[in-house]
Amino acid sequence: xxxxxxxxxxxxxxxxxxxxxxxxxxxxxxxxxxxxxxxxxxxxxxxxxxxxxxxxxxxxxxxxxxxxxxxxxxxxxxxxxxxxxxxxxxxxxxxxxxxxxxxxxxxxxxxxxxxxxxxxxxxxxxxxxxxxxxxxxxxxxxxxxxxxxxxxxxxxxxxxxxxxxxxxxxxxxxxxxxxxxxxxxxxxxxxxxxxxxxxxxxxxxxxxxxxxxxxxxxxxxxxxxxxxxxxxxxxxxxxxxxxxxxxxxxxxxxxxxxxxxxxxxxxxxxxxxxxxxxxxxxxxxxxxxxxxxxxxxxxxxxxxxxxxxxxxxxxxxxxxxxxxxxxxxxxxxxxxxxxxxxxxxxxxxxxxxxxxxxxxxxxxxxxxxxxxxxxxxxxxxxxxxxxxxxxxxxxxxxxx
Numbered sequence: 001x002x003x004x005x006x007x008x009x010x011x012x013x014x015x016x017x018x019x020x021x022x023x024x025x026x027x028x029x030x031x032x033x034x035x036x037x038x039x040x041x042x043x044x045x046x047x048x049x050x051x052x053x054x055x056x057x058x059x060x061x062x063x064x065x066x067x068x069x070x071x072x073x074x075x076x077x078x079x080x081x082x083x084x085x086x087x088x089x090x091x092x093x094x095x096x097x098x099x100x101x102x103x104x105x106x107x108x109x110x111x112x113x114x115x116x117x118x119x120x121x122x123x124x125x126x127x128x129x130x131x132x133x134x135x136x137x138x139x140x141x142x143x144x145x146x147x148x149x150x151x152x153x154x155x156x157x158x159x160x161x162x163x164x165x166x167x168x169x170x171x172x173x174x175x176x177x178x179x180x181x182x183x184x185x186x187x188x189x190x191x192x193x194x195x196x197x198x199x200x201x202x203x204x205x206x207x208x209x210x211x212x213x214x215x216x217x218x219x220x221x222x223x224x225x226x227x228x229x230x231x232x233x234x235x236x237x238x239x240x241x242x243x244x245x246x247x248x249x250x251x252x253x254x255x256x257x258x259x260x261x262x263x264x265x266x267x268x269x270x271x272x273x274x275x276x277x278x279x280x281x282x283x284x285x286x287x288x289x290x291x292x293x294x295x296x297x298x299x300x301x302x303x304x305x306x307x308x309x310x311x312x313x314x315x316x317x318x319x320x321x322x323x324x325x326x327x328x329x330x331x332x333x334x335x336x337x338x339x340x341x342x343x344x345x346x347x348x349x350x351x352x353x354x355x356x357x358x359x360x361x362x363x364x365x366x367x368x369x370x371x372x373x374x375x376x377x378x379x380x381x382x383x384x385x386x387x388x389x390x391x392x393x394x395x396x397x398x399x400x
Contacts, residue, residue: 038052038054062089063106076094123193124193148206149170150170154166161232170206172213179268187255187276189284190228191283203385205389212394217394273298277302281388285308286308288302301339305392307352307356322362339395341392347377
């Protein structure tokens with residue numbers, strides 16, 4: 001390469017670098033020009049003005065950390081730089097987020113911390129911040145002026161895990177009025193990294209059922225939301241309730257031997273298979289199908305939201321061997337199962353779409369009747385699962 005060629009190449013390189021730098025700066029400038037109609041989030045701590053959400057779905061946060069060198073908003077797997085003012089208050093916003101509930105955190109000089117302005121929610125294996133991006137169809141889980149049920153906490157000791165556990169139980173608004181009425185029961189499970197608080201807090205399960213029941217679109221029912229993590233304790237070991245993702249190898253025993261008998265003894269339930277259902281999201285969907293298909297003498301209705309018992313595999317399923325051949329006889333299953341229902345978001349990440357598709361193909365090959373719903377525009381997130389619960393609950397415990 002001669003001298004002139006080298007100089008030309010170097011000039012071109014510098015020119016391209018300048019253009020890219022300007023483009024990046026321009027993109028940042030465009031990103032921060034948000035519509036100034038921000039309002040405090042609906043899930044803020046009382047009296048807190050931040051975080052805020054605008055009509056575009058952008059999230060704006062503000063935190064006072066004068067000594068910090070760098071602060072970021074971490075949401076949707078993207079980190080956004082905040083800007084510090086003369087008082088040491090860091091403020092900034094995200095790009096538009098999709099509708100629904102989102103976990104997020106702040107990153108202060110490399111340390112991830114919750115935003116004290118928001119309420120705390122248990123997700124991703126920890127307590128942290130959350131925010132609602134108002135959804136166009138939010139009316140079905142909105143708080144309205146109508147009769148409301150009660151979500152109560154029930155604490156019990158599990159001999160299986162040698163630990164104290166709690167579950168949350170939803171009873172419909174007329175439960176304490178009609179003292180002779182008995183109710184069907186839905187056992188509703190959370191996903192991986194979440195716990196028994198998820199369906200009432202993030203999922204708004206009680207409000208969904210309140211609204212459905214008030215509109216006479218659902219049968220009044222009891223909903224039991226328990227902790228899906230359970231491991232057997234070793235002899236003479238003082239055990240604590242496990243919380244690690246995937247620590248659920250004894251949950252079936254806890255549910256069948258302890259939770260169901262306790263609920264039937266403590267509440268006015270219709271304690272037969274026709275009036276007992278189970279559903280769950282993601283990990284909870286896997287648990288649901290594994291447990292119910294192996295205990296059809298106890299369950300007649302099954303719901304899987306964003307998950308099935310073959311997850312994470314997307315391979316074709318051989319019904320003669322899958323789950324020890326439980327799906328071999330489709331005709332027999334159709335006679336036993338009152339409602340088999342699956343739901344999925346249209347923007348779910350891999351391998352969820354492929355895994356659910358493989359499971360559906362197997363059901364269809366075996367001529368097993370099932371319902372299927374797609375939540376348009378949502379991913380592996382709570383708006384998908386709220387919509388799934390709404391659709392599933394509206395079909396539950398109804399005569400065909």
